[in-house]
Amino acid sequence: xxKKVLALLLSATMVMGVTACGNSSSTSGDTTAETSDTAVTAxxxxxxxxxxxxxxxxxxxxxxxxxxxxxxxxxxxxxxxxSQDKYGVNWVVATxxxxxxxxxxxxxxxxxxxxxxxxxxxxxxxxxxxAAGYIEPLDSYMKDAGRSVADYNKGSIQxxxxxxxxxxxxxxxxxxxxxxxxxxxxxxxxxxxxxGDYTWDELLAMAEKYKGxxxxxxxxxxxxxxxxxxxxxANEFTSNYTKVKDGLEVMKKFVDSDATPDDILVYQExxxxxxxxxxxxxxxxxxxxxWGTLATEGSAVAQDQTxxxxxxxxxxxxxxxxxxxxxxxxxxGAWAFLDYITAGEGQKLFTSTGGYVPGxxxxxxxxxxxxxxxxxxxxGFITALNNTIARPASDNYQELSDALQISMHKYLSGKTELDxxxxxxxxxxx
Amino acid sequence: xxxxxxxNIVCWIFIIAFLVVSVFPxxxxxxxxxxxxxxxxxxxxxRIIAENPTLDNYKxxxxxxxMIRAVGNSFAMSAITTIYVVVVxxxxxxxxxxxxxxxxxxxxxxxxxxxMFPQMIVIGPIFNMxxxxxxxxxxxxxxxxxxxxxxxxxxIMVAHFNQVPLALEEAAKIDGCSTWMTLWKIIFPIxxxxxxxxxxxxxxxxxxxxxxxxxxxxxxxxxxxxVRLSYLKDQFTVxxxxxxxxxxxxxxxxxxxxxxxxxxxxxxxxxxxxKE
Numbered sequence: 001x002x003k004k005v006l007a008l009l010l011s012a013t014m015v016m017g018v019t020a021c022g023n024s025s026s027t028s029g030d031t032t033a034e035t036s037d038t039a040v041t042a043x044x045x046x047x048x049x050x051x052x053x054x055x056x057x058x059x060x061x062x063x064x065x066x067x068x069x070x071x072x073x074x075x076x077x078x079x080x081x082x083s084q085d086k087y088g089v090n091w092v093v094a095t096x097x098x099x100x101x102x103x104x105x106x107x108x109x110x111x112x113x114x115x116x117x118x119x120x121x122x123x124x125x126x127x128x129x130x131a132a133g134y135i136e137p138l139d140s141y142m143k144d145a146g147r148s149v150a151d152y153n154k155g156s157i158q159x160x161x162x163x164x165x166x167x168x169x170x171x172x173x174x175x176x177x178x179x180x181x182x183x184x185x186x187x188x189x190x191x192x193x194x195x196g197d198y199t200w201d202e203l204l205a206m207a208e209k210y211k212g213x214x215x216x217x218x219x220x221x222x223x224x225x226x227x228x229x230x231x232x233x234a235n236e237f238t239s240n241y242t243k244v245k246d247g248l249e250v251m252k253k254f255v256d257s258d259a260t261p262d263d264i265l266v267y268q269e270x271x272x273x274x275x276x277x278x279x280x281x282x283x284x285x286x287x288x289x290x291w292g293t294l295a296t297e298g299s300a301v302a303q304d305q306t307x308x309x310x311x312x313x314x315x316x317x318x319x320x321x322x323x324x325x326x327x328x329x330x331x332x333g334a335w336a337f338l339d340y341i342t343a344g345e346g347q348k349l350f351t352s353t354g355g356y357v358p359g360x361x362x363x364x365x366x367x368x369x370x371x372x373x374x375x376x377x378x379x380g381f382i383t384a385l386n387n388t389i390a391r392p393a394s395d396n397y398q399e400l401s402d403a404l405q406i407s408m409h410k411y412l413s414g415k416t417e418l419d420x421x422x423x424x425x426x427x428x429x430x
Numbered sequence: 431x432x433x434x435x436x437x438n439i440v441c442w443i444f445i446i447a448f449l450v451v452s453v454f455p456x457x458x459x460x461x462x463x464x465x466x467x468x469x470x471x472x473x474x475x476x477r478i479i480a481e482n483p484t485l486d487n488y489k490x491x492x493x494x495x496x497m498i499r500a501v502g503n504s505f506a507m508s509a510i511t512t513i514y515v516v517v518v519x520x521x522x523x524x525x526x527x528x529x530x531x532x533x534x535x536x537x538x539x540x541x542x543x544x545x546m547f548p549q550m551i552v553i554g555p556i557f558n559m560x561x562x563x564x565x566x567x568x569x570x571x572x573x574x575x576x577x578x579x580x581x582x583x584x585x586i587m588v589a590h591f592n593q594v595p596l597a598l599e600e601a602a603k604i605d606g607c608s609t610w611m612t613l614w615k616i617i618f619p620i621x622x623x624x625x626x627x628x629x630x631x632x633x634x635x636x637x638x639x640x641x642x643x644x645x646x647x648x649x650x651x652x653x654x655x656x657v658r659l660s661y662l663k664d665q666f667t668v669x670x671x672x673x674x675x676x677x678x679x680x681x682x683x684x685x686x687x688x689x690x691x692x693x694x695x696x697x698x699x700x701x702x703x704x705k706e
Contacts, residue, residue, distance in 0.1 A: 064648075068664070093650055095660045100644060107645055111558040115566070269666035274471045289666060298468020 058088035061333045065120035065320075066094040066101065072354030076346040080337055083345065087333040098122055109134035114327045117334040120171055120320050123159035123390070124228075124397050130162035131395035135323040137165040141335045147343055153359045155317030155388030162393070167323055169342040170359025172351060174319035176236055177384045178203075179276055179290055180283045182307040184214045193309035194380040196387070200237060200250045200312055203283070207259035210282045219259030221272040222285035224251075226409040229268055231391055231401050232316040233285065234408055239313035240389040241429055245422045247313070248411060255412050265413055277301060285311065287318060291375055292355065308375060310384035317388045319359070357385060392429055403428050456681075463487055463674035470670045487675035491662075496650065497676050500658035501683065507643075507654060508636040511575045515583050515632040516625060518576070523587030524613050528599075538585070545581035549641050552577070560646055567649040574642045579632040586631070590624025591617060630691070637684065655680050 058081075065073060077089045094101045105119055109129065121129065129135045142148070149157050149166060156170030182190055189206055192198050207219030223229035238247025254260055261267070261275070269286060276284035277293050279300035284290070294303045322342055324334050340346040343360045351358045352368040357376065363369050364376060364385070375381045394400045404425060411421040462470060464487070465480040474481055491497045526534060556574055560566050594617050602612045618625065640656040647653055659680075662672045 066665075092648060093661075094648075095644075095657075096663050096665050097660045098665070100660060104645060104648060107554060107557050108561075110554065111561050113561050115561070270668065273666065278471065287666065289664075293667075296468070298466060 059086060059330055059333050060088050060090045061117045061330055061337050062090045062092060062115065063118040063120070063322075063337070064092050064094050064101075064105065064116040066096045068096075068354060070354045072350045072356070075353040076341050076350040079346055079349045080340050083340070084336070087330075087336055089337055092116065094120075105129075106134075109325065109327075112327055114325060114329045116325055117328040117330050118322055118324055118338055121168060121323050123156065123318055123321060124401070126160045126168045126321060126323065127162050127393050127395055127397050129323065130165070130167040134326055135167050136326045136328070136331070137167055138169065138324065138335075138338075139166050141339070142166065145335075145339055147339070151343065151361060153317075153357075153361060153385075153388065155315075155390045156319060156321065156359050158390040158393075159317055160321045160323070162395070168321035169338065171320045171322050171342060171347075172354075172356035172359050173317055173385070173388065174287050174289075174357070175315035175317050175384055175388045176232060176285055176311055177288060177315060177381060178283060178285055178309040178311055179306055180309060181210075181214060181216070181301065181305055183305045184210050184216070184282050185307075190307060194307065194383075196310035196312065196380070196383045198312055200247075200254075203312065204250070204254055204257060204259065207283050208257065211259050213282070215279055216282050218261050218275065218281045219257070220254070220283035220285070221261060221264065221267055221275045221281045222254070223267055223269060223272055224255060224264050224409075224412060225266045225268050226405045227268060228401060228405070230405050230408060232318065234404070235316040235389060235391055236285075236311045236313055241392060241425075243313075244425050244429075245418065248408065248421060248425070249418060251408075252412055252418070265409070288357065288375055288381070303374070307380065308378050308384075309380040310387060314387050314389040315384040317390050319357075400428060459674045459677050462671055463678050465671050465674075467669060467671050487671045488679070491672055491676045491679060495658070495662060495672070495676070496653075497655070497658060497679055499651070500653055500655045501680060503652055504637055504654040504656075505683070507569060507572050507575065508633045510569060510572045511579065511636040512629050512633045514572060515576050515579050516629050519580060519583035519587050519628060520618060520625065521613070523584050523591050524617060526584070527588050527591035538588070541581045541584055544577070549578070553641060553645055556642070557645055567647050567652050569652070571643060571646045571652075572636070574646060575636045575639055576632075578639070578642075579635050583628045583632055586628050587621070587624055590621040594620050626691075 067073065073091060077091060081088055094104065102122070102125060105116075105121070105125075106129075108115055109132070119135075121135075126135070130137075149161075153170050153173045155175065156173045157166065160166055160168035160170065178193065180190075180193060185193070185206070193203075193206075203220070210216075211219035223233050234247065234251065235241060237251045238244050241247075255264055261281075272284050272286050273290050273293060275281045276286070276290060277299045291303065291306075291308070293299060294301055294306060322338050324331065324338060328334050337346075341350055347358060347360045348363050348366060348369060350356065351363060352366070352372040355373045357373065358364050358366070358369055364382075370376050391397075392400065392404075407416075407421055407424045407428070410416045411418065461478055461480075464483045464485070466482055466484050466486070469475065469477070469480050469482070526538065556577075557566075560570065560574070598616055598620070599612055602616050607615065637654075638656060639654070643654045644657045644660070647657070659673060659676055662669050662676060
């Protein structure tokens with residue numbers, strides 16, 4: 001009996017101890033059961049305080065976006081709050097896990113929540129969200145502000161368009177480019193690549209030719225795993241899904257070739273990036289972020305051993321857009337910040353602080369932005385930027401993308417025939 | 431004799447093989463947490479001790495990525511959930527175990543059915559409710575956690591309370607105990623191992639909860655450990671060495687609890703195993 005009582009006492013101590021220890025971060029609490037209530041109130045008070053930060057009278061606009069850890073968002077918010085005194089910005093930090101962010105947003109939007117006035121969305125979400133009526137069409141705001149769709153990056157604007165209306169504006173575009181070792185590839189081929197005037201077959205021939213030089217183990221890496229990246233890569237191979245048959249055939253040739261790793265069918269961005277950064281491959285298709293990785297400690301390949309070329313059939317667009325919650329209670333202020341960060345001074349601050357490519361075309365030649373992003377001075381990179389292609393639009397993009405991935409990955413791994421796959425893919429895209 | 435020896439050796443080989451397989455991931459996470467990001471992949475990736483060992487990952491995780499606050503949040507939320515679940519479950523289990531009323535088995539079935547609801551389905555309505563009540567981003571998430579653990583807690587407790595001899599209770603009643611006193615002074619202490627199992631179980635499931643936490647508590651100030659871990663990645667890259675460091679930081683407190691209460695946990699689990 002004594003033992004049992006002791007056990008109970010021990011359990012109580014443990015639980016209480018744990019409560020006390022946990023709450024020390026929020027309240028310097030006592031250890032009674034009331035602690036939970038205290039913690040809740042304290043926490044609620046804190047949240048309220050955070051929402052009303054800034055100087056009292058400002059109307060707070062809330063934006064949901066991930067933190068890239070480079071101070072770009074902070075710079076834009078600071079700039080906005082200094083440029084006027086009517087609105088302030090409250091930034092709720094989202095994770096960098098794209099799928100998680102998407103499901104959080106969808107849950108909030110479908111509940112009719114006005115919690116977020118603005119949300120930074122992936123290029124492929126605009127269609128689904130617009131179709132569901134979650135996000136606000138921006139055309140009338142744009143007209144009043146004198147903005148035209150022609151001022152923004154073409155591929156990004158397309159991605160934010162649904163039923164001929166603009167629902168989201170580009171924060172910054174990301175697009176596929178070809179990184180290659182300029183210390184291995186000779187001048188002549190290098191010039192050809194940078195001009196973009198080459199074919200996928202020629203690229204494969206080069207990869208086979210230069211494979212093994214300069215300590216490399218393979219010729220070219222790209223993303224062929226069954227995931228969203230496959231839709232992007234196939235988009236580039238098939239010239240925006242206009243040449244599905246030729247494109248997939250060439251893609252299969254790449255997969256089967258000795259110039260690609262045996263496990264290319266599980267490659268995603270990080271595998272492709274590692275293979276290039278560790279000096280294992282001559283060519284690598286990836287997003288511009290690889291350039292920054294080359295400058296970090298531990299990279300086997302330096303930036304001056306590397307050049308950038310456009311892909312032969314266009315660069316698939318990625319990156320982020322900004323959209324307005326249709327249920328927002330601060331639409332005027334939301335638009336003010338949206339316009340500031342996508343086209344106003346904030347776009348310049350954001351892109352130059354973070355080293356992004358501006359989605360507002362006029363800033364591509366801005367001195368501060370150019371200084372912050374060396375890639376913008378590279379000929380091959382600019383050619384790629386001017387030739388971006390969007391992924392297929394649909395009001396149920398996720399379903400379409402999943403079906404495309406499965407169908408194409410089956411073909412690439414040799415489980416289905418080309419003709420059947422082409423018919424299936426073309427049927428899906430209709 | 432020699433047959434026995436062979437059997438022993440075979441057993442040992444099995445045990446060692448099993449241990450290697452199950453301990454290896456933890457070991458690898460531990461050594462990875464001291465490696466710089468560049469050594470996680472590439473030519474040096476199989477080294478046990480990194481070429482340039484570093485404590486930076488721990489520094490970043492603890493001071494910059496707010497892992498300590500997340501551990502605190504996780505502790506507080508798991509503890510609140512545990513207390514709430516134990517109190518509610520023991521009272522309802524006592525009623526179910528000792529009183530006769532109509533529809534008892536239907537009630538038990540209903541409780542079990544609640545536990546079988548996929549979280550993905552209930553998350554929408556729960557979010558709507560929390561949003562309308564304006565209690566998102568708060569410790570109220572414990573209420574949502576308890577929906578997962580409460581049903582199984584009730585079931586376990588009922589099994590344990592059923593084991594307590596009725597005679598004890600009758601004796602208590604004769605001595606002048608009210609129903610409440612019987613529950614708290616007689617049944618509860620005797621069924622302590624069961625209570626313990628329930629407490630540990632709810633604590634662990636609340637500690638590991640991800641979906642509810644990441645949907646209802648988006649604000650950084652109230653994020654729990656599993657959600658915070660998902661922030662240790664970039665759009666295209668996962669910072670494996672930081673994740674390893676964070677995992678080590680997070681495992682230490684749980685490990686301490688388990689070591690401290692090891693005997694109790696085992697006793698509790700074993701106690702529930704046989705129904706007399």
